[in-house]
Amino acid sequence: AQRVTQPEKLLSVFKGAPVELKCNYSYSGSPELFWYVQYSRQRLQLLLRHISRESIKGFTADLNKGETSFHLKKPFAQEEDSAMYYCALRFAGNLIFGKGTKLSVKP
């Protein structure tokens, strides 16, 4: 079955420290993966798509098919990065979300 796993419910780092938000997926086909971010009490916003290999707000994510992972990384965290981050897999036109990781960046 298709599944997205985000093992960390909460990740707390200090400002300027590197950040890695983990995401693993289970899917037998060729995956379409996304990262969404939700700032406090706001709508979910698309952060990254694996297909575009872009860097947004300093975040990058690389698809590793061998490890079935799509971890989100940023070399130097900022306080404004504090938010909920969701990894998502697109399957049959539907987005399946992981349970989310709350990132807290302390000053």
Add this chain to the structure above:
Amino acid sequence: DTAVSQTPKYLVTQMGNDKSIKCEQNLGHDTMYWYKQDSKKFLKIMFSYNNKELIINETVPNRFSPKSPDKAHLNLHINSLELGDSAVYFCASSLIAGDYGYTFGSGTRLTVV
């Protein structure tokens, strides 16, 4: 110009009432969705509509019914509200053949008392 708009933003109602949440998108997308975000921030899809046809219907109670008058609107009707229905409901839209993911509305915080 809001791409996906939901109304109301907040809804407080008593158990047993019937309520509706409206959603409209002006992106020209062909598919719209409703997601429920519970108190633990888990996101679960409830429905999706493509060209006025329901294409996904997860195991949600039949008290919940989506209504799509046209492809720019997908409203959510809830009958006989229960305490457990309290959550944030997000509407979203996408192009079924596109690779840009979804565009979400700002959410409706439903509180059943």
